[in-house]
Amino acid sequence: MSKQPAARAKKSLGQHFLHDQHAISRIAKAVPKGATAIEIGPGPGAITNVLLQHVAHLSVIEMDDQFAASWQKIAQENDRLSVIHGDVMQLLEETVNQVQPEWIAGNLPYNLSGPLTAKLASLSLSGGMVLMYQREVAERIAAGPGSKTYGGLSVLVRHHYNVKRLLVLPPGAFSPPPKVHSAVILLTPHGNTPSCDFNQLQKTVRQGFAHRRKTIANNFKKELSGEQFEAIGIDPRKRPEQLDYQQWVNIALALAN
16 A cells, blocks of 8 residues: 655645554554445545555545545555545535445544534444544533533534543644644444434534523523423523433424424
């Protein structure tokens, strides 16, 4: 497997290329041998080259024209590699439907991490995901109820997955170094069948966290009364960050009815 040529990171695409070998190994090896996987933003291929040594098939989604062209040349000589050239926000769902991956991996573009994570959280994979973020975003995703960093993404990723922090990386692990630390999150399926639709949950969470300092009753005052909250086991005086995943599901179901 030939390595990608060096390339200058593009600030407009939020590119920071990982070169820490220990981190590269841990991320790639989180995806089991023989898996079918998608990698988001392979860039120069630090993680990609390791994945290709042990996965059954890898599809990479690359926005950068230069990297996409380079990977397409490599794919011509490697039938276990497919290249999708374009915007992951537009192509993710279609690619997942076509590839049917067990795993998704990626050093996510910093400027897309929020909306892209919401899209990823809607997908139910049999294997899981190993994803790199700015540490602040990773902490929000992994946070539990009652934490100041707990928010909409914390709830949404738990629709299909358990969340585990895998490792934290300093700026020097990347080229060019970002201004902040990064962290890797591992998502593995919890196996429970969700009792509400993901889109309904996302809509509910978006409304509920729009005003974090207000009570949950205040944020839904046009839709649900205090008595209705109490009927589904929720104290209407609580604030959004105090509610766990199941309580958010209960609100979504109440709104749907």
